[in-house]
Structure formats: C-alpha cells, structure tokens
Amino acid sequence: MKKLRAVVPATTANLGAGFDTFGLALSLYNEFEVEEYDGVVIETVPENPFLKDPEKNLFVQVLKFACERRGKTFHGAKVKQITNVPVARGLGSSATAIVAAILISAAVSKTELTDDLFFEIAYRFEPHPDNLIPAWKGGFVTALVDRGKTYYQKIDFPDDLKAVVVIPDFELSTEKARSVLPEKIPLKDGIFNLQRASLFLTAIQNRRYDLLRVAMEDKFHQPYRKKLIPGFDDVVSNALKSGALGASLSGAGSTILALADHNFEKIGEAMVEGFLKHGINAKYKILDIEKEGAKVQILE
Numbered sequence: 001m002k003k004l005r006a007v008v009p010a011t012t013a014n015l016g017a018g019f020d021t022f023g024l025a026l027s028l029y030n031e032f033e034v035e036e037y038d039g040v041v042i043e044t045v046p047e048n049p050f051l052k053d054p055e056k057n058l059f060v061q062v063l064k065f066a067c068e069r070r071g072k073t074f075h076g077a078k079v080k081q082i083t084n085v086p087v088a089r090g091l092g093s094s095a096t097a098i099v100a101a102i103l104i105s106a107a108v109s110k111t112e113l114t115d116d117l118f119f120e121i122a123y124r125f126e127p128h129p130d131n132l133i134p135a136w137k138g139g140f141v142t143a144l145v146d147r148g149k150t151y152y153q154k155i156d157f158p159d160d161l162k163a164v165v166v167i168p169d170f171e172l173s174t175e176k177a178r179s180v181l182p183e184k185i186p187l188k189d190g191i192f193n194l195q196r197a198s199l200f201l202t203a204i205q206n207r208r209y210d211l212l213r214v215a216m217e218d219k220f221h222q223p224y225r226k227k228l229i230p231g232f233d234d235v236v237s238n239a240l241k242s243g244a245l246g247a248s249l250s251g252a253g254s255t256i257l258a259l260a261d262h263n264f265e266k267i268g269e270a271m272v273e274g275f276l277k278h279g280i281n282a283k284y285k286i287l288d289i290e291k292e293g294a295k296v297q298i299l300e
Helices: 058-069 093-109 115-122 129-137 174-179 187-205 209-215 222-228 232-241 264-276
Strands: 004-013 022-036 039-045 076-082 140-146 149-155 162-168 246-249 256-260 282-287 295-298
Touching: 004 093, 004 129, 022 093, 022 129, 022 162, 022 282, 058 076, 058 093, 058 115, 093 115, 093 129, 093 295, 115 129, 129 140, 129 149, 149 187, 162 264, 174 222, 187 209, 209 246, 222 232, 222 246, 232 246, 232 256, 232 264, 256 264, 264 282
Parallel strands: 039 076
Antiparallel strands: 004 022, 004 295, 022 076, 022 140, 140 149, 162 256, 162 282, 246 256
C-alpha cells in the first residue's frame, strides 16, 4: 500500500433550529497519514496519549473494521494523526476520523464509495449524518435517516459568510449533552423550531442575512444544554451586539458559533469576553465554509 493522506474538515451541526438536520463544513482540518505496517504505530501531532492507543483510536478502529468487512485480515498500519479540530467541542472531531478511515480504505481497495457503503460503515461508529456528510462532501447539508435509508441534500451557502467559532477550555461529550434533553417537547416548541429552520433555509438561499438572528433561535436543545455551558447567554448576546448575524451552539457544544459577514475579529473577542466573565478561558477562530469536503492524496 502506498502512503496516503486524508484531509477532512471540521463540521458544525444544528445551526440553532436545525437540530439533528443541518450540517456545515468549516475550514479547519484533521489530517491522517497512513501506510501499511506490521502492527499498529500511531504518531500524534500534538502529542495525545489517548489517541496513541490503538484500542481507543477511532481512525484505526474504523480502518480495521472496513478492512475486515472486505474479508481481509488487518495486519496493522503506521499512522500519523495531525489534530487541529478539538475533541468533544461540537466541531465533528469524531466524524473526521470516521470519514478519513472510510475514504482511505476505499482508495486502498479501489472500491467505489457509494452512499450505501459509506453509511453502512460510518453508522457503526456514529449515527449522525448531519456531521458525517459535510465532513465527507463539504458545504451545507440537510439530512435525515428514515427506515434505514439516509436522505440528504447539499445546499449552496453564501461565500461572503464566515463562521466565528469560540472554543472554551472544557470538553462536553455528545452523550452528556444528549442526556439533558427531554424525551418530549411541547407542540408550541416544535412549531417554533419548524418555523425557524424553514426561515433559515430561505434566508440563506435569498441572502436575507437580516433574518438569521431569528432563524438561528432554538427550543429543542439549547435551553437544556446551555445549563452545561457557563456564560452561554452572555457569549451569544455579545456576538449579536458586536455584529453577528446569528449565533448558536455548535453541535452539542461546548463551542459556540456565530455567522457573520463583517466585524469577525470584534465578534470573536466579544464572545471570548462573554466566557471570561464566567471564569472560562476560550479562544476564537474565524473560519470559511469548506465547500469541497474530504480529500485523499497519494504521498511520494
């Protein structure tokens, strides 16, 4: 096997009202270099003892499963994992590992990577197409799974919008963030979100940025999850006061995202101040929308 590199973008899901539906790829990337090897050797940049354990490394686990699914014995691999997407922050770090492993496996076996094959493997490790699809295909997607079949559409996203993501200095696992959600929601909250998710789609398509503040409101998950994130309301309020078009939790959190077409630095600094007010250190990144998705390259 030749040495291969997969470069996979971060993702943000939900964007407010589009809970478990909307996903967007961002210009922040994890890289995975792999070559055939007898045994498993993992190099991590930056150094990460957890990821260096083959039993805990998601990329290696997916690669092993994809290999054995083809009826082949997994003898090992030499892996270099360059991590820029922070773990357990709502930016799709696990999706990058899953997508990279599936793409590299398909490239090695010269297998056509159909949607059915991709989801068959991916869903064994993560059942969230709103993260997986934009990490794979790029851009803005709306997705659902019905009776075992995944339906999704990629929708054009304006080039002049950027995502300002503010990453606090604490992790929040998806499992914990889901555990605080109610099993049932009131009808009025369902209507609230349906209206805003629909408005978000039309606002993006028609470049009506003035509608995004309302369109990114939510009653499905943010009112419950924000209790796990000190300063959430202040961070969102600071973003909007500084010129953000709309703001929401990124995925399950703990990252908070703002969409903007100007004042990017000012918005990021104001959101960091919102966290600092509650004793939480944070950093911000200004990211473009990644339109192309994951790439696999052959290295010399």
